[in-house]
Amino acid sequence: PSPMKANKAIKAKTTSKKENKSTKPSAAPAAASPPLPKKPAKVKNQPKRSKLTQSPAAAKASRAKPKPKAPKKRRRPSVSPETVEAVFSRFSEIEPEPKGELEHTDAYTLLVAVVLSAQATDAGVNRATRALFDAADTPEKMVAVGEDRVREMIKTIGLFRNKAKNVIALSRKLIDEHAGAVPQDVAALESLPGVGRKTANVVLNVWFGEPTMAVDTHVFRIAHRLGFSKGKTPEEVEADLLAIVPQQYGVPAHHWLILHGRYLCKARKPECWRCPIRDLCPYKEKTPAPNR
Secondary structure (H helix, E strand, C coil): CCHHHHHHHHHHHHHHHHHHHHHCCCCCCCCCCCCCCCCCCCCCCCCCCCHHHCCHHHHHHHHCCCCCCCCCCCCCCCCCHHHHHHHHHHHHHHCCCCCCCCCCCCHHHHHHHHHHCCCCCHHHHHHHHHHHHHHCCCHHHHHHHCHHHHHHHCCCCCCHHHHHHHHHHHHHHHHHHHCCCCCCCHHHHHCCCCCCHHHHHHHHHHCCCCCCCCCCHHHHHHHHHCCCCCCCCHHHHHHHHHHHCCHHHCCCHHHHHHHHHHHCCCCCCCCHHHCCCHHHCCCCCCCCCCCC
């Protein structure tokens, strides 16, 4: 036979073998195990269950607000009213009519002087304000003088740039909102640029004669040394002092405490040996007299 016929015969045999294999019965497949259930895929940022679908217990728990903590009671001074009375009685005998040391002629010049006295001595402020008040002793005159000239006249005082800015700003506000007059109200005073609670209390006490308590560094120190206050802030000390100072001493009390702290009960070395209330003072670190 020819080569072509031989190839055809071979192909025919192979195809018939494949057909025979495919027609044979296959073995029974093994029993397949049931497929495991798939875990649901985690959805990121899934919204929380709404309150409408929550259980009653869960909804009640979500509505419950934590109870606010009760504020800690601040310890009031333990000094007796008799001791307080005795302290201010002695101050009154020594200086019946104490005066502040800032030079002023009216409520406005007093306000400006107190604003300038922050972190400065009264003597230094007085040296600067003499020329300033000669040039401008009213809000209208101060605004006309201008910030640049005010800054030049008070440049010997600490923080003079910011203080000059505040003096002009508070003068403008007095003109715009108070017809140029200094208000007799602590909130209105505190709303003025550069005026804090201490400054407002000084103006109300010194000019308007109100029994306020301006707490500066001296008053803060003396109140603690005398046992009049345990407050940690000027506001707390102010509240403590107003609560215990006898009414008849309400106006001059703040002057006495300032002067006592400035000249006798000094911060670093109090002059206890010549203190008129030494026997009434609970401060333990008494300073002995010099050369003893």
